Amino acid sequence: MSSSAQKIAEAAEFLRGNGFDGRFDCAMVLGTGLGRLIDDLEAPVSLAYDVVPHFPQPSVSGHSGRIIAGRLERKRVLMFQGRAHYYETGDAAAMRVPIGVIAALGGPPLLLTNAAGSVKLDFRPSSHVIITDHINYSGMNPLLGDRSEGRFVPMAGAYDERLRKKLKLAAIGSGVTVNEGVYMWFSGPSFETAAEVRMARTLGADLVGMSTVPEVILARYFGLRVVALSLVTNIAAGVGIGAHTHQDTKTVVAGAAPTLRKLVHAFLARLDEV
Ligand code: HPA
Secondary structure (H helix, E strand, C coil), X not given: CCHHHHHHHHHHHHHHCCCCCCCCCEEEEECCCXXXXXXXXXXXXXXXXXXXXXXXXXXXXXCCCEEEEEEECCEEEEEEECCCCHHHHCCCCCCHHHHHHHHHCCCCCXXXXXXXXXXXXXXXXXXXXXXXXXXXXXXXXXXXXXXXXXXXXXXXXXXXXHHHHHHHHHHHHCCCCEEEEEEEECCCCCCCCHHHHHHHHHCCCCEEECCCHHHHHHHHHCCCCEEEEEEEEEECCCCCCCCCCHHHHHHHHHHHHHHHHHHHHHHHHCCCCC
């Protein structure tokens, strides 16, 4: 067994023994400031990342680092409040153990959420975007150094079409406007220059951000169905006016949290519909 497989097995074993046993209907990674969704869970079981073997330690404000199991809309949900980013560690595989654990705990569909910058004026701050595809502009990959055959992960259709459709129907059903778009992964932590944002737009991106893509690659590697939702926190550099800060991200996220909450509830409610 590779050491990474062993770490995942140990983390999953620990979690199963601490209230994370049984079957899950959905797993979610909650991005910057979106962690309050855990308040909606019934009968929650919660552990800090630092007590779970081999889990990463997020260091960004707005990412607290807890794994929580509970019920929402009559579904059993596994939530990851806080992620470890490539820019924190220099390790693009920082989320390998948590994503691998989802597979080890039965492999439910995975919903990733993030905060992102928009490269076009019609995707306004506080609006939501279902990610249809991505461009990995970081030059990095979480599977670098992996020696298994499985590393050659096909990435066409990585963002599950059926889950995207459910998310779209959930948005329509709950009166939330969503757009669809392509997300381009920059390593961060510095924000993009105006020229980089122009390049992103020219290359076909709608959103820029510093997360999610490595998790999607890992999720596909582990055979999980995955869907991702961005909350636009700002218009990216050079497109609008003024500079964007991490504080702006947190402020917009706080304001938009109730809409996201509504959307997630509606998505879970229709998860078992065909
Ligand atoms: N760029 C990169 N990541 C981001 C941004 C941005 O403009 N906004 C929120 N996350």
